[in-house]
Amino acid sequence: MGKTELFLTIFLFNIFFFMFVAAVIIYIRKYKQKKSEYLIEIQIKNEIHQRELLTTQLEIQQATMQQIGRELHDNIGQKLTLVSLYTQQLLYENKVPEVNERIDQVSQIINQSLQDLRSLSKTLTDDNISQKEITTLIEEEVNNINALKKCEIHFEHKGDPLELDFVHKNVLLRITQEFIQNSIKHSQCKNIFIKLNTSEENVWELSIKDDGIGFDTSKTLSNGIGLTNMKNRAKIIGGEYSFTSAKNTGTQLHISFKNKA
Structure with a gap:
């Protein structure tokens, strides 16, 4: 083999x-x-599956609560009403004063239990969230907390009325309640500011902040049940979630839901 052929072979081999x-x-x-x-x-499929699972759990929970409320009202409520009528009849028929006093005490306990049962049943079956706008629900929560005079809560809404489904309204309300309770319990805040806005980019965006002492999130976020609950609830509706806090600067939460169109 000549040099030329050897060079060509090496060249082709290298190529x-x-x-x-x-x-x-x-x-x-x-x-x-x-x-x-x-x-x-x-990952996307898992997130979608997890979101659908959480949504389904929320709907099942709501349906279960309503069913329990109806059972309390229709079944146990009617039985307590019947017992109350029997005790009233015993009071009318009995002629022994000492026994009448005992029967009257039993009657009062039964009537109070019946009243409590009706109140609980109404709470479980009343579709309060579905019937009201989210702004009304938050305003009611703000008014209830302000009445306690533990701190001052300021609520501001900008934009058109929001037509949200039950899941969205339930998630926003529960997150708001969770943040308020955490702030009152831990932050020593004097004010809590809640803003709910709509824009062309976002269907809605919720911002909540307090003027409390704040905390080191690196030491708390992994173990805070309340903080984890808020984050998980935001995942249910596919909201973009951010939570920040630092010592002596307060705590702030922001959730937004973008228009997918």
Whole structure:
């Protein structure tokens, strides 16, 4: 074999070798890209599944509460009413004063229990969230807390009235309640500011902040049940969630829901 043929053989070998190496590199890159896309797709599907699961759990919980309320009213309530009537009849028929006093005490206990039962049944079956706008629900919560005079809560709404479904309203209300309770209990705040706004970019955005002592989130976020509840509730409706706090600067929460169109 001459030098020319040897040089040509080495040259072709190098070309094929580099082509092989390039093909392997391209294959590895494409494999990693497909793997990354697959993992992202799996993550998105898991998030969608988790959100649907949480939503279903919330709807089941609401339906269960309503069913329990109806059972309390229709079944146990009627039986207590019947017992109350029997005790009233015993009071009328009995002629022994000492026994009458005892019967009257039993009657009072039964009537009070019946009143408490009706109140509980109404709370469980009253579709308060579905019937009212989210602004009304938050205003009612603010008024109830302000009446306790533990701190001053300020609520502001800008934008058109929000037509939200039950899940959205329930999540926003529960997050608001959770934040307020945490602030009153831990932050030593004097004021809590709640803003609910709508814009062209966002269907709605909820901002809540207090002027309390704040805390180190790196030491609390992993263990705070209330904070975890708020974050998980935001996931139910696919809201963008952020929570910040620092010592002596207060605490702030922001959730927004963007228009997917």
